[in-house]
Amino acid sequence: MKKFLYTFLILATIILWSSCRKDFVTVASSGQLQFSKDTVYLDTIFTNIGSSTYNLKVYNRSDDDIHIPTIQLGEGESSKYRLNVDGIAGRTFQDIELLANDSLFIFVETTLDINDFASGNQFLYTDAIEFDTGNNQQKVELVTLVQDAVFLFPQQFNDGTIETLLLGVDDEGNETRIEGFFLEDSELNWTNEKPYVIYGYAAVGQNKILTIEAGARVHFHADSGLIVGNLGSLQVNGMLSTTEELENEVIFESDRLEPGFANVPGQWGTIWLTDGSTNNNINYATIKNASVGILTENSDGTTNPTLTLNNSKIYNSSTAGLLARTGFVEANNSVFGSAGQSSLYLNLGGKYTFRHCTFANYWNNSFRVFPAVLLDNYLDLGNGTVLTEDLVQADFSNCIIDGLNGVELFLDKHDDTTTMFEYNFTNCLLKFDDFNNRFSNNELYNFTNDMIFDDVLRVTNSTTIEFKDTSKDEFIIGETSVAIGIGNTPNMPPAIQSDILGNPRTNPSDVGAYNHITFDD
Structure with a gap:
């Protein structure tokens, strides 16, 4: 008992002393x-x-x-x-x-x-x-x-709801909507005077044309993007730049301008060329850090491509660079860089031409299963329902297909023998290291058939291609690259007479979007 009282007195003294001490001196x-x-x-x-x-x-x-x-x-x-x-x-x-x-x-x-x-x-x-x-x-x-900037955003109503766009109706009659708005006639010409900042999806309406002038800068907030509707059209009129500032290019990117967000994928949605949009032309554009760089659906039923893409770059997309579903696309001198899945995904058939393009997927943000380039002619809707469409044409000439995976081209034809699956690779450089002979008996990969694979150089080691800096999506080739002089471009159409940097091409040409250069030490 005395021991307890002694301990209690000591604790009480400590507490009393602590409560009376002054704050520490500074x-x-x-x-x-x-x-x-x-x-x-x-x-x-x-x-x-x-x-x-x-x-x-x-x-x-x-x-x-x-x-x-x-x-x-x-x-x-x-x-x-x-x-x-x-x-x-x-x-x-x-x-x-x-x-x-x-x-x-x-x-x-x-x-x-x-x-x-x-x-x-x-x-x-x-x-x-x-x-x-x-x-x-x-x-x-x-x-x-x-x-200063031009801000474009959906209307907020008195009840607190925000303007939306109708995307469609499901089998049960339920509407699918997305936060967005239609551009007014006065908003259909975007200049380089001020940046444009988009909230929600800005939509180009029927029989309307959105024209974007050279040097324009377009910034998208999270979950925002651009939609071109039925009979609408997008005209991106970028031009060749002469400085590293890319003063004449049109750049599509996020509205987060801090350096820490410069290379963060998936910061905004997509440029969506919907079913029925027509004569979309994109020239000298950079599209970066989107979920899907460009999504294009179905051709307009004419002889003209739904999308013509020239001298442009799409990279650092969290899902895909270009996703085309039964699309009609012509691309020249363009770069399809790193993406979380595929740099190029041609889904559900369509009609495509790619000349002097570079497809290079060096995605390192997570494990990637998909190849850099994926072609198929079907869509599994679930519940045993599979939709098929003809792959009428998929022509690749003087292109590079490369990436970190061993096999960077995957051809996926549906078993339906009545569906077309037409493709051709001419004077291309292809990363295809079938080390376990997975594709050796697959007739889709008969590299000895020069009707399908004509003068295609297969490589197993990407270092032989010698890109400038894959971590920065800089896919210019160096002076010892195996891509030098293996192209064949007789009677070159105007779109590919020069490379993406404006340097004249010769025949035989280097393959890919760039002529080779000597790298600075």
Whole structure:
């Protein structure tokens, strides 16, 4: 009992002493703070759209517990920046404690209106986080570029619902809708004066033409995209650029402009050329970081392709670069880069011509089962129902098909012998390493049949193709590549007389979208 009382008295004394002690003593900082960076760049944002949240770490490297007398924005309460210091939001802070050899986080964000600044389509806004005053003052600069933009989005109704587009009706009569809107006549000409930012799906209506001029920049929010409806048309009029800025190309990408999102796949939906859209032409365009770069369905029943694609690049798609279902496509000098499934998927038949194209799937974000190029003529609808269509034509000439997998071409013909499955590869370079002889007895891969595989060079090692940098989807070939001079392009049509960079071709030509170059060391 005495032992218990003795222990109790000791604990009571400790508790009483603790409750009466003063807060620990700190000394004022002396201008010796250290920072994780001397300038916080908030990257480019669009007007009136909030930035991402950026962080700055502040270090007390001394052995003393200190307090920082003031932390504030240089422009004070009128600053366009917002801070959060150790969980407290504001623009001015007093006596922030920081223990010896410890650190604290400061989070920074902003929302800017281009109309608050001088005239022009972009403005550089700066301020600084100031630590203390007088001789002890230290600063960390804040820099943001704000751009004006044209924002296109669906209407929000009084009841809080948002405008949608009708995609169709299922067998039970239930409507399938997607958040989106039809472009007005005044919205059908996109220029290079300002970027375009799309929320939801922007739709081109019947007998309407969306024209996108050279140098335009189109940014899609998450789950957004572009739809070309029945009898509608898309005309992308990009031109050859002369600098690395790609000043004349039309670029389709996400509205996340931070460097950390530059190569994140699946940030937006797709460019959807629906059944009945007609005479779609895409020239000198880059389509990146989509779920599906281009989805095209069914031909319009005429002799003209539903989609003509020239001198364009589609890469870093989370599913497929170009997905065509019973499509009618002609592509020249174009690059179909990395995708989570296939760079090119020709599904449910159709009619296709590819000249001097590069299909190269170096996807490394996850395990990939599908080949770079996949052709089939059927669609399994489930419950034992299979839909088949004729593959009337799939011609590949002077193309490269390559990737990280051993076999990068898969031909999948339905057992229905009445359905056409016509394909041809001429003067192509093909990654096809059938190391386990899986395809040796499959008549679809009879590489000795020059009526189907004419002058096709099979490779088992991608290093012999020698691309510039597959991790960046840079599929220019080098000066020792086996792709040099194995093409055959007599009487070249205008679309392929030069490569995608405007360099003239000779005959015999290099295969793929690019002529070879000498890489810089």
